[in-house]
Amino acid sequence: MKGDKKKKTIKTIKIDVDKCNGCRACEVICSSFHAAPKYSSNNPARSRIRVIRDPLRDVYVPVYAGEYTVAECAGRDKYTIDGKEYDECSFCRASCPSRDDFKEPDSGLPLKCDMCEGEDEPLCVKWCLVDALQVEEREEEVEEGEEQEELETGLESLADKYGMDKIKDAITRLSQKD
Amino acid sequence: MRYAETGFNLEIDLTRGNVEKVVTDPKDTELYLGGLGTNTKIMWDRVPPEVEPFSPENLLIFGAGLLCGTPATGCNRTIITTISPQTKLMAFSMMGGFWAPELKYAGYDKVVFRGKSPKLVYLWINNDKVEIRDASHLKGKGSIETAEILRKELKEPKAQVAAIGMAGENRVYYASIEQGRSSASRGGIGAVMGDKGLKAIVVRGTKDINLSQPSEFMALCNEVLEYIKIREDNPIPGVMPILAGLGSPQEMKVHDEKWHTENFMWGNSRTRRKGFWTDEIAKEWTETMETARTRLISCFNCPMKCGATISMPGLPTYMMKCFTKLTYAMGAFSDLDFGLRIAQLATEYGLDGFSTPQVMAFGLELLENGILSKEDFPEMPEDNEGRFYYLLDKIVRREGIGDVLANGTYWAAKEIGNGAEEYAHNNIKKHEQLPLKLSMLNPIYFLMYATGEKMNITQIEGQFPQAPFPKREHREKFCEDWIQVPDEKFKQYFIDWELRGENSIPYYPTVEMTCDIVDWQERMHYIDDALGQCAGLSSFPLKPPYHIHNYPKFISAGAGIEMDEEKLTQAAKRYRTLVRAFNIRRGMRRKDDRPPENHWKKRFPELEAELLDAYYKLKGWNNDGIPTKESLQQLGLDYVADDFVKRGILTDVEDAAVEEVSA
Numbered sequence: 001m002k003g004d005k006k007k008k009t010i011k012t013i014k015i016d017v018d019k020c021n022g023c024r025a026c027e028v029i030c031s032s033f034h035a036a037p038k039y040s041s042n043n044p045a046r047s048r049i050r051v052i053r054d055p056l057r058d059v060y061v062p063v064y065a066g067e068y069t070v071a072e073c074a075g076r077d078k079y080t081i082d083g084k085e086y087d088e089c090s091f092c093r094a095s096c097p098s099r100d101d102f103k104e105p106d107s108g109l110p111l112k113c114d115m116c117e118g119e120d121e122p123l124c125v126k127w128c129l130v131d132a133l134q135v136e137e138r139e140e141e142v143e144e145g146e147e148q149e150e151l152e153t154g155l156e157s158l159a160d161k162y163g164m165d166k167i168k169d170a171i172t173r174l175s176q177k178d
Numbered sequence: 179m180r181y182a183e184t185g186f187n188l189e190i191d192l193t194r195g196n197v198e199k200v201v202t203d204p205k206d207t208e209l210y211l212g213g214l215g216t217n218t219k220i221m222w223d224r225v226p227p228e229v230e231p232f233s234p235e236n237l238l239i240f241g242a243g244l245l246c247g248t249p250a251t252g253c254n255r256t257i258i259t260t261i262s263p264q265t266k267l268m269a270f271s272m273m274g275g276f277w278a279p280e281l282k283y284a285g286y287d288k289v290v291f292r293g294k295s296p297k298l299v300y301l302w303i304n305n306d307k308v309e310i311r312d313a314s315h316l317k318g319k320g321s322i323e324t325a326e327i328l329r330k331e332l333k334e335p336k337a338q339v340a341a342i343g344m345a346g347e348n349r350v351y352y353a354s355i356e357q358g359r360s361s362a363s364r365g366g367i368g369a370v371m372g373d374k375g376l377k378a379i380v381v382r383g384t385k386d387i388n389l390s391q392p393s394e395f396m397a398l399c400n401e402v403l404e405y406i407k408i409r410e411d412n413p414i415p416g417v418m419p420i421l422a423g424l425g426s427p428q429e430m431k432v433h434d435e436k437w438h439t440e441n442f443m444w445g446n447s448r449t450r451r452k453g454f455w456t457d458e459i460a461k462e463w464t465e466t467m468e469t470a471r472t473r474l475i476s477c478f479n480c481p482m483k484c485g486a487t488i489s490m491p492g493l494p495t496y497m498m499k500c501f502t503k504l505t506y507a508m509g510a511f512s513d514l515d516f517g518l519r520i521a522q523l524a525t526e527y528g529l530d531g532f533s534t535p536q537v538m539a540f541g542l543e544l545l546e547n548g549i550l551s552k553e554d555f556p557e558m559p560e561d562n563e564g565r566f567y568y569l570l571d572k573i574v575r576r577e578g579i580g581d582v583l584a585n586g587t588y589w590a591a592k593e594i595g596n597g598a599e600e601y602a603h604n605n606i607k608k609h610e611q612l613p614l615k616l617s618m619l620n621p622i623y624f625l626m627y628a629t630g631e632k633m634n635i636t637q638i639e640g641q642f643p644q645a646p647f648p649k650r651e652h653r654e655k656f657c658e659d660w661i662q663v664p665d666e667k668f669k670q671y672f673i674d675w676e677l678r679g680e681n682s683i684p685y686y687p688t689v690e691m692t693c694d695i696v697d698w699q700e701r702m703h704y705i706d707d708a709l710g711q712c713a714g715l716s717s718f719p720l721k722p723p724y725h726i727h728n729y730p731k732f733i734s735a736g737a738g739i740e741m742d743e744e745k746l747t748q749a750a751k752r753y754r755t756l757v758r759a760f761n762i763r764r765g766m767r768r769k770d771d772r773p774p775e776n777h778w779k780k781r782f783p784e785l786e787a788e789l790l791d792a793y794y795k796l797k798g799w800n801n802d803g804i805p806t807k808e809s810l811q812q813l814g815l816d817y818v819a820d821d822f823v824k825r826g827i828l829t830d831v832e833d834a835a836v837e838e839v840s841a
């Protein structure tokens with residue numbers, strides 16, 4: 001049965017690469033906020049935002065850490081935008097095997113932007129005084145039960161790939177671990 | 179655990195190819211903070227006065243400031259210390275950019291080089307892995323080119339590179355160390371790097387920097403950011419645009435160059451061109467800049483974007499900031515297009531943008547006046563711009579007359595003789611200065627020029643307005659929210675300062691006031707240089723976000739060193755005195771503490787002597803500019819006092835007299 005419609009506020013961060021000056025303050029504050037205890041240390045290599053930066057080619061792309069992926073993608077293309085050449089990875093949010101970005105430098109565990117959970121506003125946005133990063137909020141109607149649906153789609157695709165038995169085994173094993 | 183600093187230095191012996199990681203003494207941090215302070219302590223301990231700039235015993239120290247790598251906005255300076263080939267005194271040039279924080283993240287506070295490598299090498303610091311590597315393939319390569327090659331070769335696009343160009347390799351006395359957006363240019367430290375056979379230092383770090391009291395520290399950082407926003411929205415009224423806001427002078431952003439082009443000198447610091455800045459010129463230069471400038475760019479963790487990427491049609495891209503925009507154009511009596519073009523080449527060669535154009539203009543002046551002859555300049559082009567390109571090349575390659583000019587105006591003049599000395603007229607302590615010639619002696623600037631051992635006025639001045647505002651009510655208004663003053667008396671000094679009449683220069687500010695003002699200005703610069711803070715957010719502009727009242731808190735919360743204003747003032751005085759002592763031991767005296775003879779038309783020898791006397795006294799120096807035994811002991815610098823007595827620089831008798839007077 002399809003659920004009722006529900007209003008949900010979606011927070012997105014708008015990135016204006018033209019305003020970025022490459023200072024990496026966003027990386028500093030992000031890694032500092034996520035240190036344990038909070039702010040006790042900082043290390044841009046742990047940041048969940050990365051500024052892909054190549055000043056001589058005028059490339060400045062702040063990228064937010066997204067999902068973890070087990071495998072790197074097959075083909076990697078190059079983009080030319082306004083006469084500037086970008087690697088495809090320049091825009092990719094994945095924590096993936098082919099690069100060090102978005103992984104804890106010591107453990108290699110994947111990092112993901114959590115929009116600074118618990119804070120009034122994303123701190124990278126607050127610390128970017130030149131407004132290259134800005135929060136945009138919009139309301140969206142979502143159907144309840146959508147997540148369930150998403151989960152099922154995901155499972156199905158996995159079952160297609162590995163067979164249902166293997167998936168069941170994996171789930172049993174994972175739940176025993178907890 | 180160590181906070182803010184890492185607690186480790188790298189010791190690199192280039193002669194033996196040896197790399198060592200050493201633990202530093204936290205007591206030194208407490209006494210000398212970091213950056214310039216601890217650099218100076220190492221220089222004092224390990225570089226005796228007999229050591230020549232190009233001797234293997236000379237050290238070349240890359241020191242990150244104490245708070246570099248913490249979230250403190252704009253704290254990103256590398257302080258490079260060595261003996262300058264030009265002044266033979268201690269050079270401590272600084273560079274912004276990204277290098278110092280990266281070094282901290284790699285786990286080190288300083289890299290200390292000694293010895294000389296038999297062949298050209300570079301150092302690769304990748305966290306715990308530190309290697310000296312062959313750089314023969316980089317010989318003669320440009321500084322930016324070198325950085326690009328190394329990042330690619332090491333497959334480390336995020337590595338930060340400090341490199342020299344051909345000028346450093348060939349030991350040009352005003353060679354710089356370049357680091358993309360920034361450079362350490364003054365004092366010829368690039369020549370020492372070249373002499374050591376070191377082409378570049380590449381660094382990549384992915385470790386943590388710890389804070390002692392995290393939430394207090396972050397609250398301070400947030401206050402600074404809030405204050406920057408307020409200052410950006412409220413430029414100081416009544417001063418020229420580059421002095422109204424924060425940051426290093428915003429030369430890349432500001433197009434109006436009336437003030438610089440009409441007040442500063444052209445050529446070999448000779449000609450003032452009143453009325454130069456016409457509408458036509460303004461339009462042309464604005465267009466040049468707009469076309470060339472791709473983007474305004476910042477240093478690490480700073481919103482001020484004082485630099486820019488410059489792409490001149492047909493030339494490789496480079497980065498620039500500050501006054502180099504104009505120095506070549508003005509040195510050659512040319513235009514901005516030429517200035518930005520030749521600066522591209524000069525940046526790749528790795529040259530100081532202050533000294534270089536003056537040296538070239540000096541060379542041509544000698545030719546015009548028959549002190550040098552046509553034969554000294556074989557095959558030199560006829561056109562003006564062409565001549566500057568010709569000279570630039572001769573200098574960095576040290577060919578013919580270029581070999582002489584490569585030593586700077588002071589040494590070149592000595593070598594050429596035949597009256598050439600008169601043309602090397604813009605030096606302090608043998609080092610070329612800003613091309614500025616004025617009319618009436620300004621007591622504040624007199625003291626700063628005379629005694630500033632940083633040899634560069636922009637690294638000594640700041641905080642206190644350069645001139646009084648015409649109306650008293652404006653001055654009062656300015657003082658209303660002047661929270662940065664260390665003492666309320668400075669407000670009164672300023673309020674009573676008039677453009678004309680009794681309370682105007684040279685006799686007002688009075689000798690005593692002048693000493694106070696200069697001491698405050700200098701103190702803030704020295705604190706910045708130990709913490710690694712950019713002067714552009716601190717000691718240079720009016721009403722900066724960092725000042726004597728919040729700095730102690732930053733140090734306490736960041737480094738976990740108990741600190742208050744008095745203790746910080748005392749620490750800054752300690753390493754400032756140690757810089758002085760180091761130079762005194764190398765022979766510097768009162769006779770060297772003087773601005774160029776022609777800096778002001780109207781000089782006042784008696785007043786100047788009085789100013790020096792009083793300032794020395796305030797600093798705890800004797801009449802010859804030597805720190806007294808008593809003041810050294812008060813600062814815990816007994817070892818300096820002992821050394822001075824042993825060397826006969828101070829005598830026990832002299833000191834007894836000093837003690838009697840003050841007792």
Ligand code: SF4
Nearest residue numbers: 020021023024026128
């Ligand atoms: S803080 Fe803003 S300007 Fe600085 S690097 Fe990040 S996105 Fe760019």
Ligand code: SF4
Nearest residue numbers: 030113115116122124
């Ligand atoms: S929103 Fe927060 S977690 Fe996400 S990148 Fe910015 S600072 Fe990091």
Ligand code: SF4
Nearest residue numbers: 477480482484712714
């Ligand atoms: S104020 Fe300018 S020069 Fe100073 S750190 Fe910031 S961007 Fe760099």
